[in-house]
Amino acid sequence: MSPRYYLGTAILVAVLTLVISVWKQKQTKREIFGVMVKVILTLAVIVGGVFGFAQLLAYWGVAQSGFFL
Numbered sequence: 759m760s761p762r763y764y765l766g767t768a769i770l771v772a773v774l775t776l777v778i779s780v781w782k783q784k785q786t787k788r789e790i791f792g793v794m795v796k797v798i799l800t801l802a803v804i805v806g807g808v809f810g811f812a813q814l815l816a817y818w819g820v821a822q823s824g825f826f827l
Contacts (some may be wrong), residue, residue, distance in 0.1 A: 771797055 775794040784790050815821040 767801075770800065 760799055771794065774797045775790065778784075778795050778797065779790045782793070812821065816823040
């Protein structure tokens with residue numbers, strides 16, 4: 759995977775963490791870290807769900823294997 763995807767993901771996580779922390783009025787490092795963990799877990803669930811659905815479609819023969827990438 760290209761480094762630009764890692765950089766883009768890191769920026770996305772940082773921006774979402776900052777926006778949610780300001781919106782929810784989190785101020786301590788521990789609270790902001792908790793928000794960051796939730797953002798990372800949410801993104802992982804979304805990406806995992808999309809990837810799993812793509813694999814399921816490929817298994818059913820609806821789509822070609824690897825079309826997600």
